[in-house]
Ligand SMILES: Cc1ncc(C[n+]2csc(CCOP(=O)(O)OP(=O)(O)O)c2C)c(N)n1
């Protein structure tokens with residue numbers, strides 16, 4: 001039989017679910033960096049639980065939890081340089097915090113204040129993108145601009161397992177391969193697209209292989225293993241910067257919470273599956289490795305968690321203290337020249353506010 005082409009998808013895992021190394025750690029692993037990133041993982045977990053509590057007490061419109069995604073999100077953000085560009089979807093706070101987005105900005109966004117998307121820190125990063133996978137095209141466009149201008153920068157974007165089925169993701173992958181762009185497509189496979197499970201999502205054996213047809217480098221990593229996330233991203237960023245082309249990385253993780261606070265996953269998800277996923281979660285796994293190797297202990301964790309609580313509370317205070325925008329603001333930033341029907345709605349909204 002003549003074979004036209006053969007392909008393989010490499011899988012990276014360094015720490016098993018029990019926190020024990022499954023083999024040699026990556027050459028570039030650095031214990032001090034792992035401690036720092038573990039602290040960031042604890043910070044984002046603290047933020048997440050307080051954000052959910054804010055929503056439950058009526059102080060936030062809705063919220064998409066990142067519980068269980070900490071290693072993937074922190075690892076992606078930690079692998080980028082300030083001059084690179086990040087195009088997230090709506091859940092990757094860990095990556096955004098690593099890039100300098102303030103927690104108060106995330107809260108403003110979910111509280112209905114679009115100024116939360118106008119990041120004070122990474123001015124050139126893209127805002128949250130709720131229309132599924134459209135951000136992948138924005139990132140491919142940014143990568144094309146970097147190439148045309150000769151700028152040594154990388155565009156990194158994230159979509160979910162569900163998002164990886166969208167035409168926009170395939171189009172971004174195709175453009176990145178056709179134009180040989182400095183582009184990294186992160187596919188965060190957390191098992192679910194709201195109530196649609198991964199197995200009903202696609203016939204593909206891996207989501208990483210979706211990059212093969214576009215000619216990109218493809219890799220699947222254990223997204224609950226920070227070592228694997230960092231090593232996968234390091235390879236992809238280096239390739240992009242050295243002109244070797246774009247990458248697709250599938251991060252295997254799990255959505256431990258509901259899709260958003262507007263969802264109740266108990267209606268469609270088996271409790272046993274969630275219980276099994278908790279056995280593989282990223283925070284306990286890295287903690288075990290750090291403690292086993294003398295880099296972390298209970299007293300340090302207690303002190304740091306208290307500090308995280310204080311820092312998040314200060315961000316919450318800043319969010320709650322932000323002056324609410326006038327009702328007409330939602331009309332004022334849509335068009336340079338608003339159409340007549342919107343102008344009429346704007347007037348009606350103002351009149352309604354004045355009556356209230
Ligand atoms: C174009 C479009 N279609 C449908 C939706 C509704 N929607 C919001 S989130 C979501 C599921 C996304 O799942 P996945 O890509 O796996 O990301 P996750 O939420 O798991 O992080 C859907 C269908 C949307 N926001 N945009």
Ligand SMILES: [Mg+2]
Nearest residue numbers: 160161192193
């Ligand atoms: Mg998903």
